Amino acid sequence: MATNFYPPCPDPSLTSGLPKHSDVNLITLLLQEQVRGLQVLKDEQWFAVEPVPNAFVVNVGHMLQIISNGKLSSADHRVVTNNKVSRTTVTSFIHPSSTCHIEPAKALVMDFNPLFKAFIYKDFVSTYITDTQERVSPLERYKFQI
Numbered sequence: 001m002a003t004n005f006y007p008p009c010p011d012p013s014l015t016s017g018l019p020k021h022s023d024v025n026l027i028t029l030l031l032q033e034q035v036r037g038l039q040v041l042k043d044e045q046w047f048a049v050e051p052v053p054n055a056f057v058v059n060v061g062h063m064l065q066i067i068s069n070g071k072l073s074s075a076d077h078r079v080v081t082n083n084k085v086s087r088t089t090v091t092s093f094i095h096p097s098s099t100c101h102i103e104p105a106k107a108l109v110m111d112f113n114p115l116f117k118a119f120i121y122k123d124f125v126s127t128y129i130t131d132t133q134e135r136v137s138p139l140e141r142y143k144f145q146i
């Protein structure tokens with residue numbers, strides 16, 4: 001679990017709250033206050049995720065995208081700042097254990113080929129960190145070339 005605090009920023013065009021990324025884990029539960037800031041990327045456009053009182057945002061992480069063989073997608077998201085009020089969020093990250101063997105679920109692969117190679121979770125996390133820093137999609141190296 002993590003708490004994020006985004007103070008007001010005099011010039012939001014100069015500072016982002018959290019840069020573009022997708023979550024590495026299975027599922028993220030996010031509690032937002034009534035302050036906007038979270039945005040999700042869809043069709044190359046950023047959309048605000050409007051805060052809903054007493055509701056969690058549920059984010060699909062890379063592991064769920066792989067286990068579902070691409071039936072679910074881990075969306076890129078980011079946080080923008082504002083110059084008026086601070087914003088506090090609480091995130092609960094559901095992770096597999098570090099030595100967990102991950103691959104597309106056989107029941108979901110069925111007649112289709114698996115889209116992703118099998119791996120150990122901690123190995124994916126190492127490459128996720130370097131790939132995200134280099135702005136490369138961490139999923140690419142685990143995709144089978146079609």
Ligand SMILES: O=C(O)CCC(=O)C(=O)O
Nearest residue numbers: 004023038077079089091
């Ligand atoms: O604070 C937010 O609204 C999003 C946080 C987030 O995306 C993360 O911690 O991975």
Ligand SMILES: [Fe+2]
Nearest residue numbers: 021022023077
């Ligand atoms: Fe995130």
